[in-house]
Amino acid sequence: MTRPELYLDAAATTPPLPAVIAAMQQLQQSAWANPSSLHGAGLAAAEALERARWRMAERFGVGADQLIVTSGATESVHLALLGSAAGLAPGRVVISAVEHPAVIAAAYQLEAQGWSVAEWPVNGQGVVRLDQLDQLLSSPTRLVSLTAAQGEVGALQPLIQVAQASRERGIVIHSDATQLVPQGCFPFERLGVDLLTLSAHKFRGPRGVGLLIRAPGVALSPLQGGGGQEHGLRSGTEPVALVSGMAEALMALPSFDPVSHPVPPGSSAQIRRQRDHLLERLLELPQLRLCGPPVTDRLPHHISLLANAADGRPLPGRELVRRLAAAGVACSSGSACSSGSSSDSDVLTAMGIPRPERQSGLRLTLGSWLSDQDLDIVPDRFSSVLESFS
Ligand SMILES: Cc1ncc(COP(=O)(O)O)c(C=O)c1O
Known part of the structure; x- marks a missing residue:
């Protein structure tokens, strides 16, 4: 299929x-x-x-x-x-x-x-x-x-x-x-x-x-x-x-005042709600953890995760991205421009993330082309891909 x-x-x-x-x-x-x-x-x-x-x-x-x-x-x-x-x-x-x-x-x-x-x-x-x-x-x-x-x-x-x-x-x-x-x-x-x-x-x-x-x-x-x-x-x-x-x-972009609203409104009216809902469902999977700031303090369309196998071993982000793509979810392991290399993420390193986890970062960023129904499918696809590592 x-x-x-x-x-x-x-x-x-x-x-x-x-x-x-x-x-x-x-x-x-x-x-x-x-x-x-x-x-x-x-x-x-x-x-x-x-x-x-x-x-x-x-x-x-x-x-x-x-x-x-x-x-x-x-x-x-x-x-x-x-x-x-x-x-x-x-x-x-x-x-x-x-x-x-x-x-x-x-x-x-x-x-x-x-x-x-x-x-x-x-x-x-x-x-x-x-x-x-x-x-x-x-x-x-x-x-x-x-x-x-x-x-x-x-x-x-x-x-x-x-x-x-x-x-x-x-x-x-x-x-x-x-x-x-x-x-x-x-x-x-x-x-x-x-x-x-x-x-x-x-x-x-x-x-x-x-x-x-x-x-x-x-x-x-x-x-x-x-x-x-x-x-x-x-x-x-x-x-x-x-x-x-x-x-x-x-x-087509919304306007905001960065002095009174440090968190921008998001590219569409529903994007923050969609991101929060998706994140909540993804975090129900025990292999995933949020990485970076809490939802209240980050870009409103942005999710970054660290992924582990069921036994706690960090999973390689690039391989996860490949398997997720095969399962129909296009996302990225850290910065797109550096995803051609399999070295540790410099950003995760600077944040003090321990060495074995620096390659297990995943980034999901939403846009107005995604419907609620689209996003409802994502956690199941994640779940099957994570299972495939066990
Ligand atoms: C923060 C940031 N700066 C610069 C760039 C480079 O942008 P461009 O592709 O327009 O040269 C990117 C693209 O990934 C970016 O995310």
């Missing part, structure tokens, strides 16, 4: 919304020209691009000139860290111990330019330890990058507090909000950061496009030269249809 696959891997990527596909299809036909061209076709493309830019700027409460379109979060992160460091004397860059590999790579590139890198330790739930704040933000720290929400274990970080403390000390603060924005959009200035990264494919937009949002007055140097697009900060002919698709997807 073939089983329909239930997609519970929203943190890896999401299916584009029908409205996004429709908008992009239409623009590929009506605004396919180079937006820098001065003829009618070029002007139509430029107009579509600027319309999308204005819509996105409005969504974040910023000026259109504060948005830099990139190819996605990996590029935004590199532009944020390397581009802001270019105008600073080398010092210390602080990143959390649970950043995405893109942030780690960008920070360590700065080492070659005379910077030192410090990793901000996290507690057992994957949240940065605020008792380290004064020490880590002391001289010679000049740059901080702290994820807004951790993708592997769903931990929300005390970003507003860290941003305020950084700014008070004249430190440039960037946040990778790739996993936060899909669960709710907010006025940019409420976070108090200098630079913010996001990626459209995580919130039902197209893959291959993202944004870096910049606070007024934050100095940034481009990583590449060329035609001078994006205010000279990201040369290259703009992908009008992708940008318009990203704007369309942003419009």
Whole structure:
């Protein structure tokens, strides 16, 4: 019997919304020209691009000139860290111990330019330890990058507090909000950061496009030269249809105020209820344990688990993911970008999870394409897969 696959891997990527596909299809036909061209076709493309830019700027409460379109979060992160460091004397860059590999790579590139890198330790739930704040933000720290929400274990970080403390000390603060924005959009200035990264494919937009949002007055140097697009900060002919698709997807997100509501509302009205119900049923299985923060303090669509066999032996997360996929449940063992390797999870290691369990992490992340009936099937499928290890 073939089983329909239930997609519970929203943190890896999401299916584009029908409205996004429709908008992009239409623009590929009506605004396919180079937006820098001065003829009618070029002007139509430029107009579509600027319309999308204005819509996105409005969504974040910023000026259109504060948005830099990139190819996605990996590029935004590199532009944020390397581009802001270019105008600073080398010092210390602080990143959390649970950043995405893109942030780690960008920070360590700065080492070659005379910077030192410090990793901000996290507690057992994957949240940065605020008792380290004064020490880590002391001289010679000049740059901080702290994820807004951790993708592997769903931990929300005390970003507003860290941003305020950084700014008070004249430190440039960037946040990778790739996993936060899909669960709710907010006025940019409420976070108090200098630079913010996001990626459209995580919130039902197209893959291959993202944004870096910049606070007024934050100095940034481009990583590449060329035609001078994006205010000279990201040369290259703009992908009008992708940008318009990203704007369309942003419009579909709920809004929230991160100051009064540190936990975002979730990509759909029912997602938190669905997640709580699914988690409750999964935790009835004695082989599964919640890993990371409690439901009240984590991303509202996110479940992270540690899995044991009946005899208590930790189960290999990657093999579990394969067997769950064969049983029709698509999920992930930790960060999708690192699931090609079978090493210990760096995030679970940083959280102090004991060695044998660092490979037994599982991540389930929900989206609005899942119905209650879909999710009702998941615990039984889990149960059979867990049985298959005995
Ligand atoms: C937190 C975080 N940052 C950065 C990225 C990289 O995003 P992109 O695929 O848009 O380059 C991801 C993707 O998994 C992510 O989850």
